Amino acid sequence: MHALLQYLQAEQPRINAVLDRLLADLNPLVRPVAEHVLAAGGKRLRPLLLLLTARSLGRDDDALYPLACSLEYLHSATLLHDDILDGAVLRRGRPAAHTLFGLAPTILAGDVLLALGNRLMADAGDARLAVCISKSIMATATGEVQEIAQVGNINLTLADYLEIITGKTAWLLQAACQCGAIAAGATPVQEAAAARYGLDLGIAFQLVDDALDYDATREKAGKPVGADLLEGKVTMPLLFYLEQAPAAEKEVLAGLMARLRQGDAPEQLAPLFAPFVQRVAACGGAQKTRDAAREYIRTAAAALDAFPAGREKDMLLEAVAYVVARER
Amino acid sequence: MHALLQYLQAEQPRINAVLDRLLADLNPLVRPVAEHVLAAGGKRLRPLLLLLTARSLGRDDDALYPLACSLEYLHSATLLHDDILDGAVLRRGRPAAHTLFGLAPTILAGDVLLALGNRLMADAGDARLAVCISKSIMATATGEVQEIAQVGNINLTLADYLEIITGKTAWLLQAACQCGAIAAGATPVQEAAAARYGLDLGIAFQLVDDALDYDATREKAGKPVGADLLEGKVTMPLLFYLEQAPAAEKEVLAGLMARLRQGDAPEQLAPLFAPFVQRVAACGGAQKTRDAAREYIRTAAAALDAFPAGREKDMLLEAVAYVVARER
Numbered sequence: 001m002h003a004l005l006q007y008l009q010a011e012q013p014r015i016n017a018v019l020d021r022l023l024a025d026l027n028p029l030v031r032p033v034a035e036h037v038l039a040a041g042g043k044r045l046r047p048l049l050l051l052l053t054a055r056s057l058g059r060d061d062d063a064l065y066p067l068a069c070s071l072e073y074l075h076s077a078t079l080l081h082d083d084i085l086d087g088a089v090l091r092r093g094r095p096a097a098h099t100l101f102g103l104a105p106t107i108l109a110g111d112v113l114l115a116l117g118n119r120l121m122a123d124a125g126d127a128r129l130a131v132c133i134s135k136s137i138m139a140t141a142t143g144e145v146q147e148i149a150q151v152g153n154i155n156l157t158l159a160d161y162l163e164i165i166t167g168k169t170a171w172l173l174q175a176a177c178q179c180g181a182i183a184a185g186a187t188p189v190q191e192a193a194a195a196r197y198g199l200d201l202g203i204a205f206q207l208v209d210d211a212l213d214y215d216a217t218r219e220k221a222g223k224p225v226g227a228d229l230l231e232g233k234v235t236m237p238l239l240f241y242l243e244q245a246p247a248a249e250k251e252v253l254a255g256l257m258a259r260l261r262q263g264d265a266p267e268q269l270a271p272l273f274a275p276f277v278q279r280v281a282a283c284g285g286a287q288k289t290r291d292a293a294r295e296y297i298r299t300a301a302a303a304l305d306a307f308p309a310g311r312e313k314d315m316l317l318e319a320v321a322y323v324v325a326r327e328r
Numbered sequence: 329m330h331a332l333l334q335y336l337q338a339e340q341p342r343i344n345a346v347l348d349r350l351l352a353d354l355n356p357l358v359r360p361v362a363e364h365v366l367a368a369g370g371k372r373l374r375p376l377l378l379l380l381t382a383r384s385l386g387r388d389d390d391a392l393y394p395l396a397c398s399l400e401y402l403h404s405a406t407l408l409h410d411d412i413l414d415g416a417v418l419r420r421g422r423p424a425a426h427t428l429f430g431l432a433p434t435i436l437a438g439d440v441l442l443a444l445g446n447r448l449m450a451d452a453g454d455a456r457l458a459v460c461i462s463k464s465i466m467a468t469a470t471g472e473v474q475e476i477a478q479v480g481n482i483n484l485t486l487a488d489y490l491e492i493i494t495g496k497t498a499w500l501l502q503a504a505c506q507c508g509a510i511a512a513g514a515t516p517v518q519e520a521a522a523a524r525y526g527l528d529l530g531i532a533f534q535l536v537d538d539a540l541d542y543d544a545t546r547e548k549a550g551k552p553v554g555a556d557l558l559e560g561k562v563t564m565p566l567l568f569y570l571e572q573a574p575a576a577e578k579e580v581l582a583g584l585m586a587r588l589r590q591g592d593a594p595e596q597l598a599p600l601f602a603p604f605v606q607r608v609a610a611c612g613g614a615q616k617t618r619d620a621a622r623e624y625i626r627t628a629a630a631a632l633d634a635f636p637a638g639r640e641k642d643m644l645l646e647a648v649a650y651v652v653a654r655e656r
Binding site (some may be wrong): 029107126267311 | 354355366412432433435442446456457458461466470472549651
């Protein structure tokens, strides 16, 4: 993974420079909101995936950077809107944009970033790029709606859960890889392989995220364990617990979820939720979720068989290892 | 104008049928929100402009309808988000979507409709269409931000006001006409003429809207006069009053605007604003705004000189007459 981190460290300043440059044209009322969400950091994973996919399929020029940045703008737009929906006050340890700039500028800055992301893809002149990202934005927003609709539902099925995380997370990573392939003039087989790689990587990425939320090691990173549960989100680690939980315990949990939905303050309910966090840990929910992620990682890596050997393909293979191993 | 209304009545059912059909694929959690805002009516002006422009420039087939509908979805997306921003509880006399479905589904349904509009344009395979609408969405959202930032500012300049209405209204009408021209394979001169027609028509459309808000005849339509003023919006009729108002009156108005910005209830302030509505009427603010609209209508009509003669060109000419003459 050392080589991937070196690659990432070399690319991040270039990606950030283009991200900054393209924001300079925005209206001064929108730009600070966009700059705020982009300055909050993030690994620039989506731009990096587009660059790696395009380069491994034979294209490497500076015109890839605006396409790579398109993905980061689209991702940032969803973060701006999501933090409003979730009522989140923090984003990566900094105040969420809507708490600083207000609801209206934040919604509209999200709309502007969605349009900017679309524009950068359209500017490349290949309508297939625009089709790919508009599909992925629809899927992302739909996944978010589904997640919100299922808040507090402990009878959520595994299939529903997978549909939600595929929508809200994996589709945009799929789009990053597929757009990279399209931009490189890939064959249909390579394009499909790139899409499969991105989708399965994205599902694994979210599974690990959801495992980390129940992982005791997460507290080392200064984040609370069980935050998803307190938001009423039913994720895979909890599903592993639920499939073998005694009926009486499930009833208690359903009651707590009902109180959450009725608007009881999560902080007040936290002590009552705490035993369930321990029960998920006791049944190995986080570890089993990481195991499930490994399955998707395996199919993601297998998809890369369609790619020619080379340095960037190696990086894509390292990326799958990184996703499973990460601790925060 | 009779011929235009006949044309519109013939097209509306076809446009509505395609609008309905394309919504059918949306997730059941998003679809009702989208259906609600689309069912609220509207004249389908933007789809009609795309159809008329494309047909007058020589293309006429059923594949134009998804492109025409794209514009209506984009427009509906902005309505969903705007009603949240404005805190509006009614939209065309029916409850605004966010009051029925909640904040999160409404923001996300807006995002889905933005993506659907982009997708329909991208599906046509010409990236210039996607560039055109992504630019117009950026301009529309930016215009909205500017309008919100200027709420209550009675020192707003005419140039700032025109920039706001050009962004929030005219850009999308410009995109409708320009996309129609692109889809028809128009010459660059024709495409520029179509864009100019749409932009100036859009500015005139909003000027008449702003005039109607101070127009006594509006009460016949059951709408309150002076609603913009109660929202702190400084529009052209008010600017005509302000340019000749005594300093003492301006000071009172500035004080009222400050109270609005501080959160005083508009209903309570309404009696204090009422004399200013009368003063705008007394100085002919609404009529002068209609006169200004006529100037834009003139340049819009002149742009059509680049179009070949024909039935659809006649309709586009009738549309400009309709915009100025409408009473609600």
